[in-house]
Amino acid sequence: MMLKNELQLKLKANLNLLLRNQVEILLHPVQELEQLLKEEKESNPFIEEVCVCGRGYELFEERKSPEPIVKAHPLETLQRNVRAELEGIDIEIANELISQTDERGFFKGDISKIARKYGVDESYVEDIREFIMKLEPLGICSKNLLEFVKLQVEELYPDEPELLSAFEEALAGKPLPKEAKLKLSHVRLSPIEEDVSVPRVGKVDAVIELDDGELVGYVYEELIEIKPNRYYMEVLPKVKGEAREFLKEYMERYENFKKILSIRKENLKGILNEIITVQEAFLKGEGNLKSLLVKDVAQKLDISESTVSRLISSKYVKTPQGTYPFKFFFVRETVGGVSQEELMREIKEVISKEDRRKPLSDDDIARILKGKGYDVARRTVAKYREVLGIPSSRERRER
Structure with missing residues (x-):
């Protein structure tokens, strides 16, 4: 006893x-x-x-602050990823969508107006918006908090969709169950947070x-x-x-x-x-x-x-x-199976060695990269060249 x-x-x-x-x-x-x-x-x-x-x-x-290579603003990172993943009018529509987000990263624009502006269906614009949401940084262009939380729940707790229902009830004023509250404490409340720098760690x-x-x-x-x-x-x-x-x-x-x-x-x-x-x-x-x-x-x-x-x-x-x-350390791959960063480094290196009187075209660069084992198309080279801010071969030619 x-x-x-x-x-x-x-x-x-x-x-x-x-x-x-x-x-x-x-x-x-x-x-x-x-x-x-x-x-x-x-x-x-x-x-x-x-x-x-x-x-x-x-x-x-x-004892020191973490040392990232570059800490760009989330919108800069997103626009870079958009240019790498999309092309043509899709990039224009994506940039229009991004431009109509608020300071927290939520989309506040009008899908129908954007569709009319570019002469496409609303569903086409909506598909691009949903695609943008899944790029890094995650969740930018979500329409509201619920949609953003749903995206995170699907990634963190794919087998527990009931967490989203619990969150919806909490938004309606009902108390969260203790277990759901603990799990949902790990989700962010806005795609862009006030402090976008890497936090200090002890x-x-x-x-x-x-x-x-x-x-x-x-x-x-x-x-x-x-x-x-x-x-x-x-x-x-x-x-x-x-x-x-x-x-x-x-x-x-x-x-x-x-x-x-x-x-x-x-x-x-x-x-x-x-x-x-x-x-x-x-x-x-x-x-x-x-x-x-x-x-x-x-x-x-x-x-x-x-x-x-x-x-x-x-x-x-x-x-x-x-x-x-x-x-x-987890880097998105390109169609050719290499990271965006690696491919951009290779393109930059090839261009740095060209004859300025006869600069290489995007086709030329693609052929050189294929010779190095990178299976990339001319269109891909053009995308990453633009991301790097490098002009076309015509503009690079020395007179």
């Missing part, structure tokens, strides 16, 4: 903490994970100690180092050790009835928590290793980023795309080239 009363006094207020959804543990960046580990230790009698140990602990401390979630010319990666979870409470481990088989069920529930939560952390560690390490493999040249300071897609990493690790998206969300990695969000 004394054991049961002691446990009830210690634990009755904390059971909900231990019932947090597994997905949420995947989402936490390292600083929030540290707090969660502390709360778990205080709440679960089967956890004696949570030890963050190892000689590499100081590697994960970040600790990073992963580290990539150069060791004798080789890239080596570590994730923070490799330093975590959860030590069990031997007393309760020994007591559990000896007690019966209600006290046994009470202890058994916390024992299962302890084991489940360890299992979730193990899954998080293995998958984050797998993602980090894929980043090292694909982005080796960039990480060594010898080249630019290459094409890396969430779906490719998901297939390689045999996990869902949504799991990869959750794992890389709001997490940072310290590299020899600076500290970046995990998402920074």
